[in-house]
Amino acid sequence: MARPTIGDIAARAGVSIGAVSFALNGRAGVSEATRARILRVAEQMGWHPHSAARALSGAKTDMIGLVSARPARTLGVEPFFAQLVSGLQAGLSVQGVGLQLLIVEDIEAEVETYRKWRSANHVDGVVLFDLRADDPRIAELERSKLPAVVLGGAGPLASLPNVWVDDRAAMLRIVEYLAALGHHRIAHVAGLPEFWHTQRRIAALRDSASELDLVGATSTTTDFSDEQGAEVTRRLLARRPRPTAIVYDSDVMAVAGLGVAIEMGLSVPQDLSIVAFDDSVLARMMHPSLTALSRDTFALGELVAETMLSAVDGATGGVQAPMPELVVRESTGLPRD
Amino acid sequence: MARPTIGDIAARAGVSIGAVSFALNGRAGVSEATRARILRVAEQMGWHPHSAARALSGAKTDMIGLVSARPARTLGVEPFFAQLVSGLQAGLSVQGVGLQLLIVEDIEAEVETYRKWRSANHVDGVVLFDLRADDPRIAELERSKLPAVVLGGAGPLASLPNVWVDDRAAMLRIVEYLAALGHHRIAHVAGLPEFWHTQRRIAALRDSASELDLVGATSTTTDFSDEQGAEVTRRLLARRPRPTAIVYDSDVMAVAGLGVAIEMGLSVPQDLSIVAFDDSVLARMMHPSLTALSRDTFALGELVAETMLSAVDGATGGVQAPMPELVVRESTGLPRD
C-alpha cells in the first residue's frame, strides 16, 4: 500500500483532516476520546509524518544543521570533530531529529547557508563552533531568529544559547600542574589565532605565567596541522634556553611535536614534558603516552544536542560543559635542571 | 524583503509560473530568449529553490543520506569513517547536494529508515557500507528503487551501483610482502565476522597461505575495538611458536597490538612485524611507525559522491576504487629466525 496520509487517517477515523492534524500534534481542538482514536488509527496504518510537507507549511523540520568552514580534509583528521558529530547525532536521534552536515568554503558561505536555510525552513536550528572574535555568524543568527547553539561559549557577545567550555580554567589547570613539577619555561603551541578559544587559552597562559612568575612562557599560533605543529616545535627546541614543557592545543600537534623531540635526541619527559589540550586514542597509545586534558567529547556532543533541542523550543541561556580532567601519563615529569 | 518565490519571478518577468519552473529546471517548454530573461530575473531577485516544496512535488531533494548501524561511539574513533564522510560531503557539495547523517540502533532500523525516506522523498539516494553476507538492505533498496551506492562492492549479489574495493588483492599484497621478507607464521586480527570485507580478507589470507606454503597463517575476528585488538594480540603472542608477523584490519587495533607487544618485552620489528590494513595519522606517528596499507580515504569519499550523483541520474554499474598502496615503515622487517 502507498504511504498513508493524514487524509487516509481522517477517512478511516471518520473525522476531518484538521482534526487529525490537531490530534497528531497534541494541540487543542479535539476531545481526548477522539484524539486517542485518531492516534490508534494512525498507528495502525503505519503513518509517519512527511517531513517536506511539514516544512512547507512552516512547522518543525526535525532536522538540525551543522556547517563547517574548516577545510574538509582536516575535519576528517580531527578526532575531536568526529567524536562531537557522533555524540551530537546520537543525542538528536533519541528525539528522531536528523543531522544535516555541510562543509563550505568560508565563513561568508556559512552565513549565506544560514540565510537560505532560514528562509526555506530547512532546519529547526544550527550548531555553531570555532567561534571567532567578532563573528559575523552571531549577528546573522540573532537577526534571523534561527535557533542556534554555540559550542565553546558565545561569551559576552551574544544572547544565543550556548554550551560553555572553560578554556581558561583548563589552561590554568595545566600550567599549575607543570609549575608544581618545577617547570618555568613553558611553551604553548596554539591553534588558529582567529578562534576565540585560541585567544582565551593564550590569555590564560599569559595571566597565569605572570601570576606564578614563569619567565619563559610563550604562545605560538598555528593552523592546527601536524606539519605546523612539528615546525613550531623544532623552532622552540632550538632556542636556548630550551622550554622544559610544551602545551599543544590539539592531540595531533602534540604527537607531531613528540616525534620532533625524539628526532632531535631529546627524551620525554626527562628533557621535555608534553601536554595535549585534547585527548584521544592517539594520545593514549603513543609511547610515551601523552598527558592530556581529557574530556568526553562524545558526551559533549550529546550535551550540545540536548541544548539544541530545548533551544528549538525557545529555551535560552547557557550550559557549562563539565571541566575536562587532566590525565597524567608518561609524557610529563620533573624538569632536568 | 521576503524570500522571492517563482511566482514573484513570474510576475516580474511577465510570464506564468509554469514557464518559470521550466526555465529554472532547464526543461523544454520555453524559448531560449524567455529562458534567459527568466534566469536573469531570478538571479537578480536572489531566488533559491525551496527544498521542501521541491521534495513535496516529487522532484529532487539535493540530499543524500548516510545511515550507520555501528555504535555511535566507535564511529567517532574510526579515522576511516570521519575521512570518508568528509570526502563524501566535499564531493557532494560541489553540486550543492547535502548530506544527511543518521545513526541507528541496528540494521532493521536502518532498513526502516530507508523505507521512510523513500516514501517521504526525503533523499535522492543513500550510501551503504559495511555490507554483510546476505544483507537485508540490498533487497529493500532494490525493491524500493531508492538510488544507492554500495561502498566495498555489492559483489555478485546485486544490481546496485557500487564502489568496489579489492580487499583480496590488498591482502595478497601484504602477505606477499611479508612472505618475501621470510615470514611464515602470519596472524591476522580481523574485524567483525559478519562484514563481507572481513570475510574476503580472511579468505584471501587462507588462499595465499596455502599457495605460498605458509604453515601458521590464522585469522581471528574481533569487534574492531582496541580492547579486543589488544586481547587477541596477547593470546597470539603467547602461542609457541609465536607468529612473526601480525596483520591488523584497522589502524586502531594495530596500535593497540603494538602496545601489547612492547609491554610483553618484544621489539618491533625484530621480534614481530606489524602491518595495518588502514593508514592514518595514528599509524604514521607511532614509534615505531606502522607499515600500512594506505589509501586516500578522503578521495574514496569523493569517488563515492561522484558515483552517487550519477546513480541518482540513473547510472548503474560499479567503479573500481584505486588499489591501496603498501607503505613500508618501521614496524616490519626480517623475522629473527
Add this chain to the structure above:
DNA sequence: GATGGTTGCTAAAGCGCTTTAGTCATGGAA
C-alpha cells in the same frame, strides 16, 4: 485551403501538511 504537427506558453491541479475562520451544539448565567 483544410489538415496536422510543432512551438511557446498558460491555467490549474496536486504534493501532505498546518492553520485560520467558521459552524454548530451545549451549558451556564442573566
Add this chain to the structure above:
DNA sequence: TTCCATGACTAAAGCGCTTTAGCAACCATC
C-alpha cells in the same frame, strides 16, 4: 427564556513548487 461563552469539530486556504492538459499561433504539407 434569551444570550453569550465555550468546546469540538469542519471547511478551506495556503506553503512553493512540478507537471499535465490545454490553447493559440505558426509553419509545412498535400
